[in-house]
Amino acid sequence: MPVLISYYFVLKGKVLDTDLGYKRSRMEAWQSDEQMAHFRIGTITPDLSSVKELRLFTRDNMVSKQLLVDNIRLRENPEYTNDYRKNIVDKFGQSAKHDFPLKVHSEAELKEKANAELSRLNASSPLPDRSRFGGWKDGPKLEATGYFRTHEMKGKWWLVDPDGYLFFSNGLSNVRMANLTTLTGIDFKDESVRYVDPEAVTPEDSMGIVEVSDEVRDTRFVASDVRHDMFEWLPNYDDELADHYSYRRSVHHGPLTSGETFSFYRANLERRYGEPSPKAYEEKWQQVTLDRFQDWGFTSMGNWVDPAFYPNQQVPYFANGWIIGDFKTLSSKHDVWGSMPDSFDPEFVRRANVTITQIADEIQSSPWCIGVFVDNEKSWGRTEGSLEHRYGLILDALSKPIETSPAKAAFVKALKQKYASISELNNGWQTSFTNWQDLDNSWQPEHDTSSLEQDLSMMLEMLSDQYFKVVHSALEKALPNHLYMGARMASWGMPDETITAAVRYSDVLSFNIYKEGVQPSQWSFIKDIDLPSIIGEFHIGTNTDSGLYHPGLVAAADLKDRAKMYQQYMQSVADHPNMVGAHWFQYVDSPITGRAFDGENYNVGFVSVTDIPYKELVDSAREFNRTLYPERFNQE
Structure with a gap:
């Protein structure tokens, strides 16, 4: 049955005049049954005088679709809702202006939902065909080396778990408290709060809670009225939930360059589980997360796992690190996340060893660590163009x-x-x-x-070769038993020269593919590479019944369609003979007011800001994971 939807796209007006700190999206400025269209790429404030034609096209569809476009028209903006930018977020970090299926209305309701899930998790057990590491216990038994490794069997690549069972890595990334805060619009005049240790190994977007002293808070001022007025509630500094305030010393994108942040997700965890002892809710969250992964059928966590999970012996994980520091850099002129390191600089070599030594200290040679991702989505250059x-x-x-x-x-x-x-x-x-x-x-x-x-x-191949050689050498010295998972190349930054260099030094190639799936025609080239590959990031979201303004980089019609598209994506990964896994980005929805780092406000979580799982998506993952191993192994 066709779905009829009216979309509108704001081309002009005050809704575009103010940077709210939302990435690729703007706030609904008037009451309407229509849906606001959102950007993925392009200019959010186009020069209307230069528009000569309007083109519509689709790309990268995994299944055939019929699209009827009718009644395209220009019109005046409707009358703006009074104070449309104020009080849009309630005390739970949810939309205060919309109702939606997972919306929580009271702390009692939040605890009731938490207790119901805990009862179900307590009655759950891992899938019966899984080894202790999540491998395929009912499948072929290979040599047990005590650590994860790669293996090709009957034309398909696999990981192999430490006990010798075939392993396919399916899980969620960004399982951590970092990067879940949002800017409150408050900043401090005291410059000491913005000090960054030049020898630090953790970048700003991976930092946990950064505590701010009372002396610094005495210099508090409102840096952005627009941001500060978005919230119906923020705790006073003497409130029991005030320990979920933090601070960003730098921001990648948005109207502010630094500022106070708050994590509604952490606050909701404390509301759900209480705090009978300091940070008890964090320990409870960690155990609930591990139990969820097993209950949902996942075999591992993805990248950006909180190091607090590293000692666990329940769910395998990937360690991660960033090479940051005061080394020479180069610009591609299209630097998405930042400039590139000059990998020939001796300081880069030193900093690479510092980072990987830190990772090794955190892992402690654990066999539950599958491998290590270093860096992410570097701007190596485009694959075509000038x-x-x-x-x-x-x-x-x-x-x-x-x-x-x-x-x-x-x-x-x-x-x-x-x-x-x-x-x-x-x-x-x-x-x-x-x-x-x-x-x-x-x-x-x-x-x-x-x-x-x-x-x-x-x-370019020389520069890439030097980069991967430096990282590989540091890993080989500090972590000889763990796999090097590559640099998580984005589709917009994976030139042939860089892939050629990565193949020489990586145990597994890693790519972030934000499309409806792995298109066989676009990814056939890795069949010619004698190396397995893994998807480091993908996601699908919706803004129709999730309560969030932006669906993310791949959009679904609704939560039900989102669950269906998840299975289609994962099936395309399992069908590819070189793929050994895929990791959904991310565990938790982005803050509705945008994550502090860059304003992403996407519906991309398996759980909401109140830590409630999306049932449709969880059921879809559980169904896929139940038959993952036999179906992939037996598929011709």
Whole structure:
């Protein structure tokens, strides 16, 4: 049966004039039965004077669909609702203006739902065909090495658990308290709160609660009325829930560059489970999470697991780390999350070893750690487009004086080995260097030649090779028994040169694929690579009956459709012979007012801000996981 929906897209008006700190979305500014359309990519405030045509297209559909578009029109914005930006969030961190199936109305209701789930979890047990590590106990028994490893059998790649059973990693990522806070609109004049230790190994978006002293709070001021007015309630500093305040010293995207934050999710955990002893609700949350994973049939956790889970012996996990520090950097000119490290800088090598030593100290050689992800979605360059799009990193290095860029020094050395003389390079690049010293200075290309493109490609592979070699060497020294899971490449940042380098040093390639599934035509290339792969991130959301404003990067019609699309995605992963797992991003919905790091406010959780599971999605995962192993193994 066709579904009839009217969408509207705001092109102009005060709803676009104020940055609320929401990524890719704006707030509903008037009462309507229609749905506001949201951005995934593009400019949220287009230049209307430059619009010449309107094109509609679909991409990356996993199943055939029929779409009827009718009555496209321009119209005036309706009358704005008074104070539409105020008091939009209730004391539980939910929408105060909309009702939806999982909405909680009282603390008593919250505790009642928690107790009902606890009773069911207490009666649950792991699936009978699972080994103690979550492998396929009813399947082939291979050599038990005591740690996870990879294995190819009958044309399909698998992980193998420490006891020798075939293993497929299906789970949820971002199982942690970090990155679940939202900006309150308050900041502090005392600069000490923004101090960052240059030797720190944890980046801002992975920090837990950052406590703020009373002395700093005395310098409190409202940095954003718009942000501060969104909340119906925030606790006073002497409230028992005030320990869920934190602080962001830097912000990737939004109207504020720093500020006070609050975690409604943590506050709701304390409301659900109480605090008979300090942080007792956190320990309860950890055990409930482990029990949920087993009850839902998941075999592991994904990336960004709170290190508090590392000692657990119930659900395998992946450790993670970021290489941060004061090393030289390069810009691709399309840096999504930040500039790229100059992997030839000795300081980068030192910082890589510092980070991985820290990971090793946290893991303590646990066999429950499958492997290690290092970094995420680096801006290596586009796979198509201009030289600047594809090789921006290399062009940035070449634009620097050689004494300031270790990468450029390495590139010039390689060019001298390739070309017998500077005149030979001039012929290939259509340049007029008088000697090699001219290239040591700042340089930018004036011509695009085939020789130049070949050399830029060579240098990008060099830069990528050095990066993966540094990380691999540090892991091999500190964690020789654990798998290197790669750098979690995004579809917008995975040039061939970088993949080629990653294959040399990774045990498993990792990709974040935010589409409806793994398209066989787009991902057939990894069949030619003698290495397994894993999906580090994917998700599907909806804004129709979830209570959130934005569905996320892949949208479903409603919660029921979301559950159906989950199975379709996971089936596409299991069907691919190189894939050894996939991790949904993330465990908990984003805050409705946007996560503090960058404003993401997506319906992408398996649980809501009140820690209530989405039944449709959980049932779908449980059904898929029940037959995961025999179906994948026996599929021709």
